[in-house]
Amino acid sequence: MQKLGYPARTIIVFAALLALAVHWVVQPFGKQWIWLSTVCILVFAASLVGWRTRQLSRARERSTHILKALGAATVDIPLNLRTRMPLVLVTGDALASLFDHGASRPRLVFIGDGAIWLRVDRPQDLPEIALAMHQWRDGLPPDGVVLSIAPAFHADADALAQRLRVARQALADASRVVSARLPGYIAVYQRLTRLAPRDANAARQWYSVAAGVPFIDAKRFDAIVRTAEDEARRRADDRYASAHAAALASIIGWTQRAVFGTLTDPRQPAAPWALHGAGWIDCGPASDATRPWERDVQMQTCIAPATVDATPAPWPLPQSLIESMPRRRATSPRIVALAHAVGIIAIFAGAAFIGAGRHNAKLLDRVHADLDRYVSITPDHDAARRDALRALVADRDELDRYARTGVPLKLSFGLYHGAQLLPPLNAAIASYQPPPPPPAVVTLDSMSLFDSGKAQLKQGSARVLVEAVEMIKANPGKRILVAGHTDNVGDAASNLRLSNARAAALRDWLIEASAIPATQFAVQGYGDTRPIVPNDTPAGRAKNRRVEITLVPDTANNTN
Template sequence: MQGLGYPARTILIFAATLALVVHWLVEPFGKEWIWLGTVGILIIAMGLVARRTRYLSRAREQSAPILKALSAATTDIPVNLRTRMPLMLVMGDALASLFDRKHDEQRLVFIGDGAIWLRVERTQDLPHVALAMRQWRDGQSPDGVALCIAPALHADADSLTQHLRVARQTLADVSRMVGARLPGYVTVYQRLTGLMPRDGNAARQWHGASASAPLTDALRFEAVVRHAESHALRHGDDPYAAAHAAALASIVGWTQRVVFGALTDPRQPAAPWTLHGACWIDCGPASDAGKPWERDVARQTCITPASVDATPAPWPLPQPLIEAMPRRVRSSPRLVAFAHAIGITALAAGAAFLGAGKHNAELLRRVRADLAHYASIAPDHDDARRDALHALVADRDELDRYARTGVPPRLSFGLYHGAALLPRLNAAIASYQPPPAVVTLDSMSLFDSGKAQLKPGSTRALVEALQMIRAHPGKLILVAGHTDNSGDAASNLKLSIARAAALRDWLIEASGIAATRFAVQGYGDTRPIADNDTPEGRAKNRRVEITLVPDMANDSR
């Protein structure tokens, strides 16, 4: 049964949903970005889901024969066991000779001692096969990639180098698709000598080195050569041992220069191979002096190697490589997905906290700026103070609404501190005192010259004053009389007081307001509002002003 593997699309949808929730509720980038951000999130999420779906579909389609062969070959292997068994992908040269024939069809799978060897016929199919294997193994990636090199199958070193660069790029694509850098191994199949050993099986012995960590120096491979030379010294009477040791030293050096150089050259654009091992065997196709390694030998030693016949198939798989294969931590893809979901949730929470902090800082900055602006306006600039007061009232209503109905998500997450500004707002609003309401009446329309009795019919001129008084209940009413500078100043002062008192008495009778709410003041000619040198100016100065002022004693209560 095929494993479910890592639920990448579910995680993508989960991440997109969280992003939309945070984007709409917290508005970390502001309201003006709501719709643009939503469209961007949806486009990115749908694109990634579609891309993942396309990858999986192509991987299953191109790997269908391999999956079928795997299902048949591993019928008796439990799922838990097959995820623990090393799975090696084999690509490169002479794959037909590495896998037995069965019913006239090339075998795609070989179950060896403790490992599953999987044949990848075309190098460019490796990424899709690796992705399909990850799904088949319940989310576990393949354990390594073995690149088989048979130098005798290549016309020259340039064609081999191009082949190696393709393999390098392919493994880089695999690592990107499965999300892990797979260990790389090189196996070289080359007939080293035409001699036959006394022990018939000695020719099919592997010589190489592997490690759980990437091999970064040549000392491991020099040890391989020294071991072969020591064997030749111990068997000095065997011509094969000496010829094999010399040829092995040559092929190891050639592999390091040509093969490893192409796979690990930092100047190439693709990521270098993480080389964990390499091995060589005196086994391979027929070879002659025109092949890449033989040409290198002739150039280095001026000795042309003899032509040799091909080794009968099947050739052995590099079983020794897996003995030092790095042990990878096995984890359920569902557990990995759960951990990723927790991480995504933490990122979303972080974005929510950052957005809420930003909005809270903006709210506090705006309210404090409104308070400072109101406090900076002089009391005599009433229009500006009223405008600033409206901003304070709007701020107070907003904070009061949050206190009554709850703080919105974009200000939540324990970062809201607006409640501390409510008392300051209320105090600033309560401190506002509107300018006194004033009605100015022409004394000549109310009184005869030099008189303090209201003229008959003058009450019609007092209607506006009466309406103003009734519109402001609770205010104190100050009635002040003024004259021009004609005549004696003392007489003018007395006349202004009498006229103010007469107007007060009429207002008390007309409005029914208690006399204690009234105050009378006479200024005579001491507060002119125009030039007394002209008739027009003197007319303006003869006036009675009715001013409404707050009752500070009652307000303080």
């Protein structure tokens, strides 16, 4: 039964929804680009979901026959044991000789001693099959990839190098899709000598080295050669042992140069193989002096190796290589997904906290700026002071609304400090005092009160002065300034004396008519120094001949 594996699409949708929620509710980056960023989030999430869906569909289509074969081959293996057994993907040369074992049709799965061997006919299929195995094993990737190399199957070293580059790229892609670096192993199948061993099983013996970590260590390979040489010395009368030891040293050296170099060269674009082991066996296809290894031997020794016949199938799988295979801990993909979900929540919670902090900082800066602006405006600039006061009232109402109905999410998360600004806002608003009203002024035409050049009130002028008397009686407690003005006709000094005399005459009449003490009155003559219109026309000069009665608050009597 194939399990669901890692719910990548669910995690993508969850992350997208969380991003949209934080973006719209908390608005950590402001409102300027909210719609554009929303579209970007939706398009990016939809693209990821579509890509993942296509990837899984393609892997499922290409591995359907393998999954069926796996199900049939592992039907008797308990589910928990199936997950713990090493699963090895085998690709490269001579797969029919390794898997078919005389079967009427190609076999895809072989259950060996403690391992599941899975056949991958094309190295390019490694990513899809690795992903399918990742799903089939409930989130556990394959334990390793074995590259089977039969040098005699290749026309020359360049053709072999090209196949190796394809395998290198395929393993890099497979490691990427399963998010794990897959261990790589090399199994070299090559007839080393045409001689037959005394013990038929000797030709089926693997000479290998493997480790739990990647290695390229010439000393490890030297140990294999020394083992074969020691065996040849013990069996000095066995020509096969001597020829086998010499050929083994040659094939190991050739493998290091021709195979390991291509798979691990850091200058290649694909990621190098994580090489965990390599093995050689005197077993393989028919070979002659035109094959890559034989050519290398001839170049090194000037001796052409003899033609050899193919080893009858089946050929053994490199069981010794997987004995040191690193074992992975099986972690349920749902547990991994839960951990990722928690991490995503933590990331967006951090974004929400950052956004709330920024919004709170802007709120505090705005309110403090409004308070500083209000305080900096002097009372004599009342229009600007009223504008600043309106801003303070709006700030106070906003903070009061938050106190009554709750703080919005974009300001909350324990970062809201607006409540502490309410007292200074209320105090600043209460401190506003409107300016006193401007002095009341009554302007009287001098010609209606006085004859030209005279300072005595004319008969009948009382009717003109009734309004002034009523204004004075309606504003008790205010000082009364009586000021006289003339046009510019005549001598300035005479005009000044005349304006002062007319103001004094009007003051005396007002004292008598209103019964207000003389101490409340002040008299001032300005002559022609304060015209209200130019004196260049008769109408202008007529307007400038006037007497003004101004009511001024008595600061001595109205101080609180």
